[in-house]
Every structure is written in C-alpha cells, then in structure tokens.
Amino acid sequence: MNRDDINRLQAEDVSALAAACVNGAAPPCGGACPFGVEVRSFIQKVEKGRDAAAFKTYRDAVVFPILVSALCPAPCEGACVRAALGGSIDLLNLERFVVGRAKNTRRDSYVIPQKEKRIAIVGAGAAGLSAALCLSLKRYRVTVFEREADWGGELRTHADFGDFDAEFRASFEPLDTEFHFNSEISGYGNLTGFDAIYLATGRAVPAPAEPRDGVFLGGGLVGADLMNSIAQGRQVATQIEAYVQTGAFTEPVAAQCDWTPETDDVPDVPRVIPSQDGGGFTVEEARAEAARCLKCDCDKCVRGCEMLARFHKLPQKIASEVYSDTRANPPFAAHTITREAYSCNDCGYCKSGCQKGIDVGEILRLSRRTRVAADSAPPALHDYWLREMDFSTEPAAFVSAGIGKNTCEYVFFPGCQLGAYNPAHVTRTLELLRGSYDVGIYLGCCGAPAYWAGDDARLEANLAQIRDNRRSLGAPKFIFACTTCAKIFAELLPEIEGVSLYSLLAESGVAAPSGTADFPAAFAHSVIFDPCASNGDEETQNAVRAVVSGLGVELDELPERGKCCGYGGNIQLANPSLYDEITANRAAESDLPYIVYCANCRQVFAERGKECAHILDIILGLDPAPSPDIDGRRRNSLEVKRVIADSFAGVSVSPPENPWDSVVLKIDAETAERADRKLIAQSEIREAIFLAERDRVYFERSDGVRQCSQAKPALVYWVTYKPLRENEYKVIDAYYHRMKFEGADDND
Amino acid sequence: MTDEIWRCAKCDKPLEKRKTVFNYLGRSFTHEVDVCPKCGAVLIPSELAEGKMAEVEEQLEDK
Numbered sequence: 001m002n003r004d005d006i007n008r009l010q011a012e013d014v015s016a017l018a019a020a021c022v023n024g025a026a027p028p029c030g031g032a033c034p035f036g037v038e039v040r041s042f043i044q045k046v047e048k049g050r051d052a053a054a055f056k057t058y059r060d061a062v063v064f065p066i067l068v069s070a071l072c073p074a075p076c077e078g079a080c081v082r083a084a085l086g087g088s089i090d091l092l093n094l095e096r097f098v099v100g101r102a103k104n105t106r107r108d109s110y111v112i113p114q115k116e117k118r119i120a121i122v123g124a125g126a127a128g129l130s131a132a133l134c135l136s137l138k139r140y141r142v143t144v145f146e147r148e149a150d151w152g153g154e155l156r157t158h159a160d161f162g163d164f165d166a167e168f169r170a171s172f173e174p175l176d177t178e179f180h181f182n183s184e185i186s187g188y189g190n191l192t193g194f195d196a197i198y199l200a201t202g203r204a205v206p207a208p209a210e211p212r213d214g215v216f217l218g219g220g221l222v223g224a225d226l227m228n229s230i231a232q233g234r235q236v237a238t239q240i241e242a243y244v245q246t247g248a249f250t251e252p253v254a255a256q257c258d259w260t261p262e263t264d265d266v267p268d269v270p271r272v273i274p275s276q277d278g279g280g281f282t283v284e285e286a287r288a289e290a291a292r293c294l295k296c297d298c299d300k301c302v303r304g305c306e307m308l309a310r311f312h313k314l315p316q317k318i319a320s321e322v323y324s325d326t327r328a329n330p331p332f333a334a335h336t337i338t339r340e341a342y343s344c345n346d347c348g349y350c351k352s353g354c355q356k357g358i359d360v361g362e363i364l365r366l367s368r369r370t371r372v373a374a375d376s377a378p379p380a381l382h383d384y385w386l387r388e389m390d391f392s393t394e395p396a397a398f399v400s401a402g403i404g405k406n407t408c409e410y411v412f413f414p415g416c417q418l419g420a421y422n423p424a425h426v427t428r429t430l431e432l433l434r435g436s437y438d439v440g441i442y443l444g445c446c447g448a449p450a451y452w453a454g455d456d457a458r459l460e461a462n463l464a465q466i467r468d469n470r471r472s473l474g475a476p477k478f479i480f481a482c483t484t485c486a487k488i489f490a491e492l493l494p495e496i497e498g499v500s501l502y503s504l505l506a507e508s509g510v511a512a513p514s515g516t517a518d519f520p521a522a523f524a525h526s527v528i529f530d531p532c533a534s535n536g537d538e539e540t541q542n543a544v545r546a547v548v549s550g551l552g553v554e555l556d557e558l559p560e561r562g563k564c565c566g567y568g569g570n571i572q573l574a575n576p577s578l579y580d581e582i583t584a585n586r587a588a589e590s591d592l593p594y595i596v597y598c599a600n601c602r603q604v605f606a607e608r609g610k611e612c613a614h615i616l617d618i619i620l621g622l623d624p625a626p627s628p629d630i631d632g633r634r635r636n637s638l639e640v641k642r643v644i645a646d647s648f649a650g651v652s653v654s655p656p657e658n659p660w661d662s663v664v665l666k667i668d669a670e671t672a673e674r675a676d677r678k679l680i681a682q683s684e685i686r687e688a689i690f691l692a693e694r695d696r697v698y699f700e701r702s703d704g705v706r707q708c709s710q711a712k713p714a715l716v717y718w719v720t721y722k723p724l725r726e727n728e729y730k731v732i733d734a735y736y737h738r739m740k741f742e743g744a745d746d747n748d
Numbered sequence: 749m750t751d752e753i754w755r756c757a758k759c760d761k762p763l764e765k766r767k768t769v770f771n772y773l774g775r776s777f778t779h780e781v782d783v784c785p786k787c788g789a790v791l792i793p794s795e796l797a798e799g800k801m802a803e804v805e806e807q808l809e810d811k
Contacts, residue, residue: 331775334811378773378809699754699763699784699791707754707791718792737797738772738805741790745767745778 001366003456006373009366014323017363018315020356022259027296029076029091031257034231035061035068039076039091040295046094047290055102058095063130063234065105066167069095070160072227081261081296087271089293090281097281105170112139117244120145120194122185125153126226127200127219129168130233131240136175138241143194144177147184153202154220188212196240200229216240259355261296301350301360304563306582307571308350308360311340315350315358322367326374335376341367342381342574345582346452347532347564361569368454380738381574382453383714384679392416392445393462395656396637399469400649401440407474408440412501415482416445417599418616419640420633422625425481425599425616426640429501430648432620433479436508440473441644443637446485447492452569463492470496479504481616482598483533483540484568502597502615506543506550518621523613525554527590529605531598532564544597548618558589567600573679583608603627629672630681658683660690666724667731675734680717684710685734688719705732716740754791756784763791770801773808 005013030039038057045054055065062068072092080088119135121128124146136142150156155164172179191197196214199207203220216236219229235252242250272289274281281289301315302308313321321337328335344364351359371377396416401408412430419426426443433439444466450459470476478498480486489498528548534541541561549555566572566583583604593611595618596602605612606627613624628636638655645653663686667675675685692698692708699707710717720733754763763782768790770777782791792801 330773330811338810376773380805381809696758697789698757699782699789700757701752701754703752706757709792716792718794718797720794733794735794735797737792737801739770739801740772741781741792742769742771742776743788744783745769 003373003460006366006369006456009323009326009370011320011323014319014363014366015316017366018319018358018360021315021358022298022356023314023316024297025259026255026257027261028079028081028257029089029296030255032075032079033061033255034075034227035063035234036231036255037061037076039293040297042098043089043091043094043290043293044295046098046286047293049287051098051101052104054098055105058098059105059107061234063133063230064126064164064167064171065095065099065102067126067155067164068227068230069099070163071158079257081263082269082271082292082294085263085266086268086292090271090274090289093274093279093281094286094289097286100280106174107137107171109174115140117141117195118143118193119196119198119240119244120191121198121200122191123153123200123202123219123221124148124151124179124181125200125202125219125229126155127202127221127224127229127233128153128198130230131198131200131218131236132177132233133171133175134234134237135240136172136177138237140241140244142177144179145183145185145190146179146181149181151179151181155226188215195244198236198240200233214243216243259298261294261298262300263294266294298355300353301358304353305350305360306585307340307343307345307578310578310581311343313340315360315363318360319363322363322370325367326370328376330376335371337364337367338371338378339575340364341371342378343569343571343578345532345564345566345568345571347562347568348535349532349563352535352562365452365454368452369456370454372454372456377454378738379714382449382455382570383712384573385449385570386453386455386458388416389445389447389449389458389462391634392443392637393465396443396634396641397445398441398443398641398645398649398653399473400645400651401473401476402434402648403650405440406472408476409438410479410499411440411442411470411473411476412479413442413444413446413481413485414640415480415485415599416637417603417633418481418614419443420637421599421602421614421628422617422622423636423640423643424620424622425614427643427647428620429481429616430644433504437479437504439479440476441648442469442473442478443641443644444469446482446488448484448488449570451488451492459492466493466496483531483537484598484600486537486540487533500537500540500543502547503539503543505619506546519551519553519618520613520623522611523553523593523595523618525556526593526595526613527556527558529558529565529586529589529594529596529601529612530561531596531601532562532568533598535562540597544615548595548615551618553595553618556590556592565596565598565601565604567604629676630679631683634681634683658687660686662727663690664728665689665731666728671731671733675731678735680734680736684717685719685721685731688717689721689729692719693723711740714738754782756787756789758789759784759786761786772805775808777804 042054042057059065074092076091077088082089118141121132121144124144132142132144155161198216200219201221207221218232218236239250242248269292272285325335325337341364344361346361351357414426447459447462479501480498481501486498489496530541565586566579572579587608587610595613595615597615602614617624645651688708688710705722707720715736717736721729721731724730761784764785765780766783767778768781
C-alpha cells in the first residue's frame with residue numbers, strides 16, 4: 001500500500017488484511033456437518049450442564065432433533081481431530097443425551113405478524129417438512145401438497161417412524177401450515193397464486209426440465225440423502241425468504257472448515273464409553289465426554305504474543321478498529337486503538353505462526369501510517385528514535401568505495417547500531433571483508449525507525465538517498481550485518497541485491513581464518529537468539545549457526561526462533577510496562593548465555609543483565625563490551641566514521657561540535673542510568689544547563705539547587721542541578737513531559 | 749523539595765502558584781503550578797511531570 005492508498009484508505013482495504021482469520025470459524029466437525037451445528041457452543045453448554053440451552057442450539061440447526069439424532073451417520077466423527085488422540089468425540093451420543101433430557105421441546109413462541117406471501121411446498125417427506133416448518137415459523141402462508149395420504153415420505157417404512165411422526169405433529173401443532181394430502185401436482189398450473197414454490201418430491205420424480213423464477217428444488221429430487229434433505233429445507237427457507245422479499249436469488253452458505261487445529265501439546269484422553277443399557281450416556285459420562293472435546297478454535301497469535309495477549313484482541317477486531325480509528329476526529333470522536341498500534345513490535349511472529357499468514361503488525365503499522373499522514377500521531381512516542389535516525393543519516397553517515405576508487409562490487413552496510421555498540425564490529429569486519437572482496441562502506445540507516453513510526457515521508461526520503469548513494473558506487477551488492485536492514489531492503493528496495501554478512505562469512509570461510517576464534521570462555525556453551533527480523537530467513541539463521549559452531553561454540557536451541565527481544569517497533573516509550581514484560585520474558589528463555597546477531601537485541605539483553613555476546617564478538621575474539629549509554633553510542637558511531645574515513649577512504653572528518661560539549665557533568669551512576677532509561681542523553685542535559693546558565697533562565701532555591709528546562713519539538717526536558725565550579729555541575733535529576741505550557745490562564 | 753521556595757533567577761522573584769494553560773495533542777486545560785509573577789516562566793517539578801502529567805498525557809494519547 002503506497003502513500004496515496006493510505007490517504008484513500010477504505011474499510012475493505014483494512015478488513016482484507018485479516019479476512020482470512022479463522023478465529024470463530026467452523027471447526028473440522030462443524031465443517032463436516034450438513035447442518036453446520038455450532039459444535040463448540042453446543043458442547044460447551046453440555047459440559048457446563050446447560051442441557052436445555054444445548055438442546056435449543058441443536059434444534060435450531062437440525063430442525064427435527066429426535067429424527068436427526070436417531071438417524072444421523074455422524075460425519076463429524078470422521079473430521080474430529082481427537083480421532084488420533086483417544087478417539088473422536090461421541091457427538092451423536094451427546095446429541096441423543098441432550099434430546100433425551102429435553103423437558104420442554106416446544107419452540108418459544110414470538111408474536112410475529114402473519115406474512116402475506118404464500119409458499120407452496122410439493123412433497124411432505126423430510127425435505128418438504130423441514131422447509132415447511134422453517135417457513136411456517138417465520139409466519140409465511142405455507143401450503144404443503146402431498147400425493148400420499150400422510151407425511152413422512154420414505155421415512156414411513158422406518159421402524160421408529162412412530163417417534164418421528166410424533167415429532168412432526170408436535171412441531172406443526174402450534175402452526176397454521178396447510179397440508180393437502182392425496183394431492184398430486186402435475187404441473188405449475190396447479191400452483192397459481194404462490195409467490196414461491198419448493199419442489200421436494202423425492203428421488204422417484206424427475207426434476208422439471210426448465211428452471212423457473214421462484215421455483216426451488218431440494219431433497220431427493222436433487223440427489224440429497226436424508227440428512228442433507230433436512231438441512232436443505234432450512235437453507236431453502238432462507239433463500240425463499242430472500243426471494244419473496246427482494247426478488248434476489250441467494251446462494252446458500254454452508255459451514256466450511258479450511259483450517260487445521262494444532263494438537264501438538266494435546267494429551268490422549270480415551271473416548272467415554274456409554275455404560276447404560278441401550279448405549280446412552282449418563283449425566284457424568286456426557287459431561288466427561290464434552291470436557292474431552294478440544295473446542296477447536298484458533299487463537300495462536302494471541303497466545304504467542306505478549307502484546308495481543310495483553311489487549312486480548314483478535315486480528316479481525318483489530319482490523320475493524322484500525323479502520324474506524326482513521327475516522328476519529330478528536331475531541332468529537334476519540335481514537336480507540338492508539339496504545340495497541342504503538343505497542344506492536346512488528347516482529348512478524350504472528351504471521352510466521354498463522355495458517356493464513358495474517359500479519360497483525362502490518363495492520364497496526366497501517367494505523368500508525370494513517371495517524372502520521374493525518375498529522376494526528378502522538379509525536380513523543382517515536383521522537384527519540386527518529387532523532388537517532390537523523391543522527392545516523394546525517395553526522396554519522398559516510399559512503400565510500402575506498403581510497404582512489406569510485407565503485408565497488410560489494411558495499412558493507414553495518415546498520416546504525418552495530419558500530420554504536422562497538423566500533424570494532426564495523427572497522428574490523430570491514431578489514432576482514434576487504435581481504436576477500438571488492439568492498440566499499442555505507443554508514444547510514446535503513447529507515448527502520450521511520451518504518452516503525454509510520455512516517456512514510458521520512459522513510460521515502462531515506463530510501464531515495466540510499467538509491468542515490470548506491471548508484472554513485474556503481475550499484476554494488478549490499479552486505480547486511482543487521483536482519484532488520486535486510487528485511488527493510490527486501491520489502492522496500494527489492495531492486496537492490498543483498499546478502500547477509502553471516503551467510504558470506506559462512507560460505508567463504510572468512511570468519512576465523514586461523515581455524516578457531518579466541519572467543520570469551522563464558523560463551524563456549526550458548527544459545528543463538530535469532531532476531532525477529534530473521535523470521536522466514538532460514539538461510540541467515542543457519543549461516544549464523546554454521547559460523548558459530550564452526551568456531552567451536554557448543555550450541556543449544558531455544559524453544560522458538562525469532563520472537564522479538566522487545567526492541568522491535570520502538571515500543572519502549574509507548575508502553576514501558578509491556579516492553580519490560582517482553583524483555584524479561586526473552587531474557588529468561590534460557591539459562592545459557594545468548595549469542596545474538598542484532599545490535600538491538602544485544603543492547604536489550606545487556607540492559608537486562610543477561611549474559612550476551614554479539615556474534616561478531618565471537619568471530620573477532622572480542623570481550624562483549626558493556627552496553628554504552630546514549631552518548632556513548634553516538635560517540636562510537638562518530639568514531640567509526642572517523643576511523644573508516646581516515647584509514648579506508650583517506651579523508652579526514654571532524655565530528656560536529658556544540659558549544660555545550662565542554663560542560664562537565666557530575667552525575668552518579670544511579671541518576672545516569674535513570675536518565676538513560678528514560679532515553680535522556682547527557683548531551684541533552686548539557687545543552688539545557690548550558691543555555692540556562694548562558695541566558696540566566698533557571699530557577700534557584702536557597703540551597704543553591706537550580707532547575708532549568710529546554711523545550712524540544714516533542715518534549716520539554718527538565719534538569720535539576722547544582723553548580724560545583726566554573727562550567728561543572730552536579731546533576732540531581734533529569735526528566736521530561738510531553739505537554740507544552742501556553743502561559744497564564746487569562747480567566748484566573 | 750517542593751516545599752522550598754524557588755526564585756526566578758532572571759527576575760529575582762519568588763514563584764507563585766498560578767493557573768496555567770497546558771496543551772497536548774490539540775487539547776488545552778489548566779492546572780495550578782509555580783510561575784514567575786514577572787516573566788511568566790513555569791516550573792514543573794519531577795513529581796508532577798512523571799506523575800499526574802504523565803497520566804494525563806497517556807489518557808490523551810489514547811483518545
């Protein structure tokens with residue numbers, strides 16, 4: 001969907017993204033049932049002892065519950081996923097149990113006015129009676145013509161016809177259906193004055209050669225067996241009602257099941273065998289058999305994702321809310337889905353596990369994109385990362401094919417955070433690659449922060465910049481160290497050929513040319529934590545394992561690959577408690593140390609205190625560095641640029657300078673960590689103090705403590721501090737708020 | 749800390765409680781905060797910024 005599509009978004013564009021969701025759809029048994037009995041609902045009622053309610057659910061579907069429960073061949077059993085796990089659910093005996101316990105089989109009577117439309121039904125076998133009953137209950141004027149002397153058709157010869165006959169009588173007794181027995185209908189001429197005709201004359205009578213408006217065919221006449229004949233009666237009643245009201249012909253909608261319930265962790269439970277004479281369930285047996293039913297439904301995405309579990313919303317509901325949210329017009333019509341939209345890691349986990357490939361991340365990203373397009377996004381939620389993107393694409397950016405060269409066959413694109421975490425990861429990897437490849441360097445950003453923020457304009461500007469830079473290098477292949485970069489390129493710059501750094505290292509044997517790397521001993525036995533962006537990229541996942549185990553690391557596997565560490569989608573400010581929950585869960589998935597191949601995963605686990613190395617620490621034999629703070633990461637990025645410009649490109653670059661750089665801060669570890677956790681950089685603190693002191697715009701207490709603020713587009717920063725000596729300050733606290741103040745209330 | 753008297757360094761005036769208009773995501777409301785009576789500079793202590801204000805910000809973001 002491009003930007004124009006976003007501006008013209010229609011409800012169906014969004015609902016289409018979740019339309020294939022099978023939550024609430026018919027389970028396999030329901031799909032096999034000619035009546036489309038709502039089996040989950042029926043069985044849940046039986047299990048809870050709500051037998052009367054279960055009876056109504058069953059009767060509403062099957063029309064004649066005594067007849068159907070007696071004669072149904074139970075195709076549901078063949079479809080039941082319990083079949084291999086202790087035996088199919090004995091649905092037929094549960095139905096008989098419920099029918100046998102029904103004290104009141106009379107249908108609820110509603111005051112429905114008599115309708116004027118007249119319906120003729122030819123044939124009083126099971127098909128004709130079923131349609132006659134359903135239409136009579138809707139209060140149409142129904143006349144049934146039967147050439148024999150009584151109803152029942154082929155059922156009349158059945159040993160239990162007495163029971164069925166009694167059910168027919170009880171069903172029609174309160175209704176005013178007209179029956180004309182001994183009335184053979186030889187042509188349409190006998191049926192004048194009817195608005196619709198249902199021919200259910202059985203298999204012995206040939207169907208009329210020509211279709212005619214308002215004439216419907218069913219039962220044995222069209223080859224249906226007994227159960228399908230009864231089921232058709234209910235369906236045709238709906239079709240006839242639509243026809244007489246609107247003149248339209250509607251196709252009957254049959255319950256279908258086009259999904260497979262997952263039964264991986266389901267233990268075998270043996271089928272309950274009825275103990276009574278005659279084979280019926282006792283009450284306890286019925287409850288036990290109902291409890292054995294898995295009530296097959298799909299909510300895998302909700303179970304596997306902390307975000308979906310927290311909001312407890314399924315894809316179709318989210319899609320519907322995302323669209324209605326685009327119509328919001330606060331304060332008249334409020335947004336409803338902000339927190340969900342900004343709490344999604346956009347990790348693709350839901351999509352990778354979904355039988356229908358539904359990507360809730362895409363739906364929620366659409367919400368953020370529409371918010372940005374409509375200028376109604378809360379800017380503070382992504383401001384920090386967008387500023388980091390600006391930093392990566394401006395002062396820290398650098399592109400070169402190497403000294404004396406204009407073009408290169410490959411270009412190494414380390415991504416914005418690799419060098420920020422440890423400059424050696426970029427500088428030494430580039431050296432390693434140069435030994436075997438004609439490789440240039442591209443320090444920049446793939447645009448993930450803008451992608452996650454839904455900021456299409458900023459994203460497109462960056463993509464244009466990448467295209468230009470690539471062209472200037474002679475269209476080299478990109479070598480990605482970060483799977484998020486690789487994913488963004490694959491989606492948005494498909495014309496650019498890319499390769500994973502780790503696949504290249506695995507293929508070429510460039511990693512550890514001496515045979516074994518001198519990696520830290522703590523990682524001799526580890527697990528690989530695959531980043532979420534590697535979902536679906538098994539080549540890279542396998543290459544990473546090949547490289548690491550080739551270096552002598554013993555590897556275990558986590559239960560699942562590719563669940564987000566928490567960083568994805570930049571949700572930390574939008575939903576701090578969810579971010580904490582996700583990062584804690586991921587860090588606890590194994591007691592073994594993690595080897596990651598995403599700098600963001602590395603940062604998250606380092607902050608969590610989880611023992612963790614980046615794969616390049618292992619390959620290059622480096623001790624995993626402590627996670628730098630925000631300013632440390634920025635300094636590292638600039639250092640990478642300085643070193644590479646100097647040694648690789650032969651040019652000298654100077655980092656940007658600010659007048660507040662010389663401000664000396666004394667800040668204890670706890671205060672520094674608190675500020676870093678709020679994503680307040682010490683450079684921001686320096687700037688605020690510098691400007692406040694320069695312009696003398698601060699507040700002061702009698703003990704010398706001062707307080708200053710610095711308004712930025714999305715935030716207002718505050719620093720509480722105390723001057724120590726010339727240009728040196730003790731930082732007591734740093735915080736921010738998102739509101740702006742406009743001045744005194746004039747009405748005060 | 750909030751019991752202490754803050755002075756505006758520029759105007760050398762003690763701050764006074766004044767109703768002040770705040771704005772977030774297109775909505776305005778008033779709250780009583782410490783303000784310099786001369787230049788109108790507003791002081792927001794951390795307890796307010798990270799307490800009540802953060803709560804209201806979140807509520808408004810959700811609307």
